[in-house]
Amino acid sequence: MLTEPQARVIAEKPCIKGGEAIGPGTYDASSKTWWYEANLNATRPSCTPGCVVSEATQVAEISWHCADGIDTTSATGAAARSKMVAHAYEWSFKDLPVDNQGTPQTAVTLAIDGVTHEVGTYEGSCMVIEGSSWKYLDGEHAGAICYFAGGGTEIGVFEENNQMVVKQGIVDEGSAEAASTRGGFKTLFAI
Numbered sequence: 580m581l582t583e584p585q586a587r588v589i590a591e592k593p594c595i596k597g598g599e600a601i602g603p604g605t606y607d608a609s610s611k612t613w614w615y616e617a618n619l620n621a622t623r624p625s626c627t628p629g630c631v632v633s634e635a636t637q638v639a640e641i642s643w644h645c646a647d648g649i650d651t652t653s654a655t656g657a658a659a660r661s662k663m664v665a666h667a668y669e670w671s672f673k674d675l676p677v678d679n680q681g682t683p684q685t686a687v688t689l690a691i692d693g694v695t696h697e698v699g700t701y702e703g704s705c706m707v708i709e710g711s712s713w714k715y716l717d718g719e720h721a722g723a724i725c726y727f728a729g730g731g732t733e734i735g736v737f738e739e740n741n742q743m744v745v746k747q748g749i750v751d752e753g754s755a756e757a758a759s760t761r762g763g764f765k766t767l768f769a770i
Contacts, residue, residue, distance in 0.1 A: 586613035586632040590639045594630030601630070609741070617641055666691050666743065666770065668721040668736060672705040685725055687734060689745065691770055698734055698745065698767065703727025708735075716761070724750055733761060736770070743770040 583604050591601050594617040604613040617628035632639045668691060675684040685705045687698040705725040708715060713724060715735075720743065722735035730751040737744055746764040753759035 581613065581632070581634040581637065583613065586634075587615070589632050589637055590615045590617075590630045593639045594628075594641065604632070611635060666720075666736075667693070670705075670707050670721075670723045671695075672723075674704075675700065678702075682727060687723060687725065689723075689734070689736075691736075696745070696768065699747075701725035701732050701734075703731050708733075726750060733764075734767075735764070737764070744768070745770065 583606065586604055587601055590604070590613070594615060595601050601615050601617075604615045606613055611634040613632040613634070615630040615632070617630040629642045630639055631642045668689065671688040671690070673686040673688075675686055677683050682702050683704060684700055684702060686700050687705055689696050689698050703726045705723050708719075708722040708724060711724075713722075715722060716737075718737045718739065719735045720738060722733060724733045725731045730749070733748045733750050735746055735748070737746055745767045747767055748762050748764035749760060751760045
């Protein structure tokens with residue numbers, strides 16, 4: 580078996596530009612690959628480069644992790660994530676009447692590959708994460724945030740155990756006494 584330190588040495592040359600160090604890797608037992616975050620001088624819109632080291636070939640290749648799925652342009656990345664399908668996500672928000680306390684309400688739907696899913700009704704105004712100042716969380720491929728008066732709900736599409744799931748969690752801006760939070764996600768449905 581290829582150890583993490585051995586895989587890191589293989590990954591460092593093709594996956595790091597500018598002399599920086601590579602962080603710890605994650606081992607995927609089903610594909611027998613080590614995955615690292617790559618630091619390249621190249622970018623693609625809505626994508627982050629990953630570095631995949633094959634245990635069988637002991638070769639490192641770049642695999643682009645994109646907001647709508649994983650770009651499997653490398654042979655190792657394609658083999659390692661052959662079960663993962665790139666999906667097209669389209670969020671829709673419909674303003675609803677305010678509730679009895681005067682809080683705005685928004686109906687959220689998510690079309691995945693053209694199939695529409697009613698996600699729910701949320702307090703506040705909603706926006707798509709991509710293109711905003713918010714960043715995707717680890718494993719999140721698409722997301723929206725509904726926000727009102729310092730808090731709200733995040734709805735995200737996450738990769739978990741080789742499948743995509745839609746989850747909702749809490750967003751709170753915090754206060755002088757408490758840090759901001761973003762988490763507590765619960766699965767709504769699997770894709």
